[in-house]
Amino acid sequence: MVMNLSKLKETNTYIIIYATVMVIIVAFLLAFISSALKPTQDANVLRDTKNQILISLNITGLKGVAIDQKFAQVVTDTIQVDDKVVYQASVDGATKYVLPVKGRGLWGGLWGYISVNDDRQHVFGTYFDHESETAGLGARIKERWFQEQFNGKPIFTDNPQQVALTVVKKGQSKAETEIDGVTGATLTSNGVADMVTNGLQAYISFLSGGDASTCSKPEGERCGKCKAGMSCDKAECGESEMVEQD
Amino acid sequence: MSKLFSNENKEVFLNPLNKNNPIAVQVLGICSALAVTSQLEPAIVMGLSVTVITAFSNVIISLLRNTIPNRIRIIVQLVVVAALVTIVSQILKAYVYDVSVALSVYVGLIITNCILMGRLEAFAMQNGPWESFLDGIGNGLGYALILVIVGFVRELLGFGTLFGFQVVPDICYEWGYQNNGMMTMPAMSLIIVGCVIWAHRSINKEEK
Numbered sequence: 001m002v003m004n005l006s007k008l009k010e011t012n013t014y015i016i017i018y019a020t021v022m023v024i025i026v027a028f029l030l031a032f033i034s035s036a037l038k039p040t041q042d043a044n045v046l047r048d049t050k051n052q053i054l055i056s057l058n059i060t061g062l063k064g065v066a067i068d069q070k071f072a073q074v075v076t077d078t079i080q081v082d083d084k085v086v087y088q089a090s091v092d093g094a095t096k097y098v099l100p101v102k103g104r105g106l107w108g109g110l111w112g113y114i115s116v117n118d119d120r121q122h123v124f125g126t127y128f129d130h131e132s133e134t135a136g137l138g139a140r141i142k143e144r145w146f147q148e149q150f151n152g153k154p155i156f157t158d159n160p161q162q163v164a165l166t167v168v169k170k171g172q173s174k175a176e177t178e179i180d181g182v183t184g185a186t187l188t189s190n191g192v193a194d195m196v197t198n199g200l201q202a203y204i205s206f207l208s209g210g211d212a213s214t215c216s217k218p219e220g221e222r223c224g225k226c227k228a229g230m231s232c233d234k235a236e237c238g239e240s241e242m243v244e245q246d
Numbered sequence: 247m248s249k250l251f252s253n254e255n256k257e258v259f260l261n262p263l264n265k266n267n268p269i270a271v272q273v274l275g276i277c278s279a280l281a282v283t284s285q286l287e288p289a290i291v292m293g294l295s296v297t298v299i300t301a302f303s304n305v306i307i308s309l310l311r312n313t314i315p316n317r318i319r320i321i322v323q324l325v326v327v328a329a330l331v332t333i334v335s336q337i338l339k340a341y342v343y344d345v346s347v348a349l350s351v352y353v354g355l356i357i358t359n360c361i362l363m364g365r366l367e368a369f370a371m372q373n374g375p376w377e378s379f380l381d382g383i384g385n386g387l388g389y390a391l392i393l394v395i396v397g398f399v400r401e402l403l404g405f406g407t408l409f410g411f412q413v414v415p416d417i418c419y420e421w422g423y424q425n426n427g428m429m430t431m432p433a434m435s436l437i438i439v440g441c442v443i444w445a446h447r448s449i450n451k452e453e454k
Contacts, residue, residue, distance in 0.1 A: 005312065015315045022322060026329045033333055037340040044343040132351045136284030136401070137430055184430040 053098050056113035056127035057091050058151070060144070081206045089115070096124050099203050103195025106187040108132040110141070110195055116155065120207045123165065126150040128192060138188030149179045155200060160208055163200040167193035259380040262388040269392040269439065270446040274360040279393055279439055280432045282352055286409050289397030292352055293390025299334060300362055301382030303327050307370040308378035314371075323366040324357075331357045361389055396438045404429030 008014055050071040051062060062070055077088040079097075087098040095118045103110040108131030115124040126147045133139045140146060150165075157164040157177055164177040167189050173180055181189030200207065268274045275296075282288045306326050307314075314322050335353040338346035346353070356362070365385050370378040401407055403426045406414035414423065428434050 009313065009315045010317065015318055018313070018315055019318060019321070022325060026325055030329060030332055033336055037336050040340040041336075041343075044339065048343060048347070134284070135282055135288045135352075136405075184427055 052127045056115045056125050058125040101195050101199025105133050105191040123150045123153050133188050138185040140182045163197050166197045259384040262384040267388045268361045268385050270443050280435045283397040283435050285401045286397040289393040293393045297386025300386040304370040304378035304382035305375045307366045308375045311371050328357050396435050400429045
């Protein structure tokens with residue numbers, strides 16, 4: 001026991017014990033902190049998703065519990081389209097649909113929410129976000145000036161079966177369906193272009209007005225599966241909520 | 247109290263801000279100085295996170311310094327830094343979710359910041375906790391200072407904004423002024439850091 005610490009601490013036994021104890025303590029500490037904070041973090045993630053959907057509906061600036069309340073009030077229903085989910089919302093009395101999309105940026109994943117008007121031909125608002133795009137360059141797709149460029153833009157040009165909405169290099173947009181990209185972030189902008197075009201294309205059956213056989217009734221009630229001007233039997237709508245006929 | 251703020255300790259705190267600046271003099275932590283400085287806001291948040299983590303890992307290593315076996319000291323330092331960074335990023339995620347989203351991968355990258363390992367190895371292993379704490383704060387702020395200077399220049403010339411607000415008046419653009427797109431590229435921050443080091447050395451020349 002008289003052996004002094006400076007000598008003792010260079011022995012192999014001491015090193016192995018020291019390393020083992022240190023790793024066990026750190027492992028328990030991290031596991032404890034991680035599990036203690038998990039519920040709060042999950043709640044944050046869920047609330048953040050709700051906030052992103054609200055931003056795509058041009059409802060911005062909410063924080064905390066206000067997000068949950070507004071979301072419950074605005075988003076009225078979810079519609080199952082193939083294997084995807086469309087959120088049906090009511091903003092100032094008008095019906096909107098929010099379509100989630102996913103894509104690939106330069107460094108990692110991209111995702112976004114695109115809300116469309118009741119006619120399913122025009123964009124109402126968008127929200128885009130990213131996992132790890134470069135701060136100040138690709139990361140700017142998250143800024144409102146970029147997202148607001150999409151507002152009111154048509155999704156289709158001549159062909160109602162082919163989504164035309166896309167992103168091009170800044171200054172090169174010619175058609176109304178071409179949105180300016182972010183300067184200095186060409187690869188991220190290309191990623192957004194793919195995400196918007198292909199992402200919306202995947203909802204083509206929804207955007208073109210739903211299943212022809214379901215929505216061919218000339219008059220009557222209409223659920224979220226069919227677009228304005230088309231109607232369907234309540235029975236064929238499944239669980240989707242009925243929309244007020246204009 | 248007088249001992250806590252003695253001249254020696256003041257020196258420990260102030261030296262890294264200027265005469266022994268981690269970026270300008272020791273040329274450490276350059277990688278993150280390139281990555282996060284294209285705008286002011288991420289530069290400031292990154293600087294503050296590094297300051298907090300350097301300070302606390304310095305204190306912990308300083309408290310443990312007499313028990314750490316020499317042969318595995320680097321591993322012990324790395325474990326302490328990695329654990330602290332993980333804890334900080336978990337806390338950010340739980341309580342200030344917006345900030346943690348804004349920083350994304352850069353919080354994790356603090357583990358690889360050479361300034362941390364440099365200070366642990368060079369200072370905390372030989373000095374007491376309070377001095378080590380001051381040294382950590384000083385070095386973190388010295389690092390943040392350079393990041394803010396680079397971020398300021400790059401955002402002003404690259405985007406014409408500061409903190410996202412436009413500061414270059416519209417009339418300049420009407421007269422043909424253009425934002426310098428080069429400034430948004432990481433390579434330009436290397437050149438700006440070079441200019442900062444140049445200015446810093448010519449100011450401090452006589453003291454060498």
